[in-house]
Amino acid sequence: MLADGTPAILYTGIDRPNINYQVQNIAFPKNKSDPLLREWVKPGYNPIASPEPGMNATQFRDPTTAWYADGHWRMLVGGLKGDRRGVAYLYRSRDFKTWVRAKHPLHSALTGMWECPDFFPVQVSGQNGLDTSESGTKYVLKNSLDLTRYDYYTVGTYDNTTERYVPGNPDGDYHRLRYDYGNFYASKTFFDPVKRRRILLGWANESDSVTYDKAKGWAGIHAIPRKIWLDPSGKQLVQWPVEELEKLRGKPVSVSHKVVAPGEHFEVTGLGTYQADVEVSFEVSGLEKAEELDPAYAQDAEKLCGVKGADVRGGVGPFGLWVLASAGLEEKTAVFFRVFKGGSGQHVVLMCTDPTKYSETSYATSLLSLFVNLHACMHVTHPPPASCPSFA
Template identity: 70%
Template sequence: MWECPDFYPVMVGGWQKGLDTSVPSSARVKHILKNSLDTRRYDYYTMGTYDCATEHYVPDNPAGDEHHLRYDYGNFYASKTFYDPSKQRRILWGWANESDTVDDDKAKGWAGIQAIPRKVWLDHGGKQLLQWPVEEVEALRGKLVSLNDRVIKPGNSVEVTGIQTAQADVEVTFEVPSMEGMEALDPALTYDAQKLCSLWGADKKGGVGPFGLWVLASAKLQEKTAVFFRVFRAVGRNDTKPVVLMCTDPTRSSLSPNLYRPTLAGFVDTDIAQGKITLRCLIDRSVVESFGAGGRTCILSRVYPLLATSKNAHLHVFNNGKVDIKVSHLAAWEMKPALMKGAQL
């Protein structure tokens, strides 16, 4: 069943300027048709051309996209966009839904929450949408800590200290100096990122990766949610550039025995052979929103730690691969409470 359909124009050529809904397709404008599919609770989209005279929308690939594009590869559903004429941008709102039973949701105290609003635009190559938290979120940034030019050796991690990280905004740039030791990607999993992540989780040592962040981690790491990249060597593909998997692994996120904790993953359309990749994580107690490679792949995860809460939450950078990973820059901010109509929440 289709739910919450959305239809809107975007500029081609990588322009981030949003467009009013009434703008027709042209050489400089494409249209996005998005739908929420109830069975899996995912938001899918296609891009194409809209003929205002005939009121026909034709996707760029009329035969259908075998491997569907999604806004987000985690708990993100029933989204809608609107045009903001003040700042000339298109804003995406999504619902961070739950995956647990009604009884477990009652025990947690609530079920479902709105995600952080995202600015959305078409990438320069016209292949997919990019997403980034709206700039207003940065007004909530408080105390800052940073790391620069820190090499993470294989099997090691570095804790980021000096701020509370149960509610934090983290931006990090990783440098990958060598692609030697990449594991071969099983051709059967070429398009199944989630299964690939479930088989090759954050604690399974690899070649290039897994490397990334442990967020909402307890002091002794009994609880931790991993947000990471893993790089594979393409097998049997025309495109020989390395395949980058982005994954959120919440399998150790909570000591609660009943919670549903699936791994969540998507592939990142980026050429990591150039040596760098970025990651941004917005952490808010039970929500982890992650944006890989400047918003090319997004994953929202719901996690409910029992130990890693409030001042007991920790943040680490980790590397479980066989090659060194360099953190060229990491910035992490404490996040202040939001203000709604002048009242602090």
Template identity: 45%
Template structure:
């Protein structure tokens, strides 16, 4: 411990003394000064406070813009993260400490992520960072509504990214909390876990982040246990079991070929909260037009337990949109666990011919990546029947329009490898 500990203290009058924590990775600007952002709160104002240092020991509030970003209504600005991303759509990451790119807003954008305490969600802003002015100009807003950009629309919080120098990529970790009881935590002796590490990059349109499980995860696939389905038509109301894998610990990738979108049902996406739409009783079982279609994960043989991860296509005032949901309402016969729905809606091209879904299943955790990682939903489920060898996986289509499984690949997964250093 440094003799000056703590080397950074909460500024009196600017923030609440007990709500000042969670520093970002520090970086050195082109002027040679170190910078770090610390999360804070003052009343209902969430604040990202910027500090400067010449020697990494003596820190002062930034003379230019110490209130780096202030957002009303979020409570504590927890676990802030700040990092650059390339705007050309490539998956390559950028080191925050690269002074050569800090002011290169023609090729770089910066992301400010905050953990929104009042909603327990990961919101982020994309914008331009002017280093010599310590100024971040966001191109979107955090409003506390379904319109906000989020890393994940499920139970995923307090994330942190780092730059992987070996593979030139940005990797993200996040906390996945429990949805069962405190007594369950006491009995098993632990609570919460880290989600699968994800690679993060900016979509080529410069408006949102893309995420995908890091490639190393594929080494855990049992290569001799792969199941493939090609060109299978899912007619209205049909269900297809994916057999031959351990469905309680699996990696599933599926591409759905879509019918013509013009037949899709209407939705006023500007006025509707997608989670409210998806919360309609047994929404996954409703007979829509293009959807719901997707996966039934951690399902019992008789389907009394199931977690549905699915899409529904809608016509909207701006064209077409896709609703992605994860429905936990039938995930367990237990009555003492949290069972709700999680959803998001995103615009799609009118010429879209197919949509993809990747779902990782591991006992009580389900992580899903829609449309090549454009949207993510992470959840915890606690089935009584659909466990270990009694868990099953299905593909379904409850829409009136046929949907085709263009291709599906599924693997049983090995336990993670722990390397002792």
């Protein structure tokens, strides 16, 4: 939003017919008094940023939210230099109309094309967020990697004099963190000035075939909005579904203090809906039986989930839920946990999903969707603390 309160949208367009020549444009609301801002107009001075000689014009897209400091607006544009170097190009403007590319990118790394970059400050303590134009001790740089189709981020520092970002972890560019270890891509955050929070929105692309996508009428879903903030360690972000989701809850169905023996299951009845928000806590005994965590999977939880699927018995686990299940359990999706022994006497909890027992045909026909909000609590002694019930 500009200094006079005018909203603006920065977006990528294609500037030449039959050529994927990407440029950055701007649009303003036709009627600022419309609370929904339903109509937008494009000024005649578009584009505001175009590829220059030596830049890959087909890999130049997705401008970030602009921020203001020291008399200049700034924005990032994702790009690719050569075959492998992902680039966050930095642009500056005094009037939000004429933009000039900085001599050096804000940051780059040998990770492939950087789509949908996002850059924002974070507070070092507490859960409040910061406006994009506020100064922070630490910053988050996130990119969607076209090679893997996942979202990765690093936490580091930003010097607006040298216009450089430096990840806090020296190996951060190659051992990056992910917002979500499921199917989550092309995410974006925004600052909520009313509740002083930063909210994360992302896209979950589905794995159905084109045929079933057409039958359903969509090919992806918008993931649940999440509030994010910096962990007290300062090394990673913490996230939680936004509190407004509580308003979507209807009639509750509760089951408590249920003992489930190995190999057994029980059905939670009375839901009567195609959407459910599930809040469940597990009390687990016998953690000494947990398997040792293979160091080869220490940085790849997703791969370990695939190797240790829902049908592979372990020392502690798998345990969890079957959702979207047919009456005879011929079809079901497992959301399950495993516990491993980590270093220094600690345990590592792995949360996985296994949709392999659910067919495309059934999904396309029933159009089911599920919101799962799992709280996993591990206990060796009884009773568990009041803050973490046995089963709720």
